Amino acid sequence: DQQVKQNSPSLSVQEGRISILNCDYTNSMFDYFLWYKKYPAEGPTFLISISSIKDKNEDGRFTVFLNKSAKHLSLHIVPSQPGDSAVYFCAASARFGNEKLTFGTGTRLTIIP
């Protein structure tokens, strides 16, 4: 059973607009969430994270929102740029017990010039 779900396998957004990538999780023990970005032929690279004590974390054009009651997080990219075209993986881990990162299936984001 998938504990981290990214229900949209792909998303296309016009350059300059906002990209919103969504992620849902089922394990209430998760308390640390990360987004990774992956270009073709490269390994995933860490993008941004958020601890469960926060509901928002911002880093430049990237903002992650966490809704613990809904077990939902989202990544906002604004403004979207062509270089943002990649696969985005959501990941989660638990502070106590199982520490390993659990990944979603990824969402392929395409920015249309």
Next chain:
Amino acid sequence: ETGVTQTPRHLVMGMTNKKSLKCEQHLGHNAMYWYKQSAKKPLELMFVYSLEERVENNSVPSRFSPECPNSSHLFLHLHTLQPEDSALYLCASSQDIAGLSEAFFGQGTRLTVV
């Protein structure tokens, strides 16, 4: 050289072959991981090593055999694989497994079993 380096980048092997994937990290991290990425599936954690000791084996078939000779190197030995084992194999490292540090990934080895 910094970061996590994996070799080879691409590998084609027959079902009766024996091959090894290599991973090297120059980040001073204490934890290393093997992940498998298949199409339309989440990244699957295969093995976790902490301070050169295997701490987790996620029900991986014995045809995959990891080896961690030191904290900078991690190998994945492959033998008698099946075509369904074709996937992207990613190595990662992190400062430790107890903290909340993000993992750094290598570029992966694209494995094709014929």
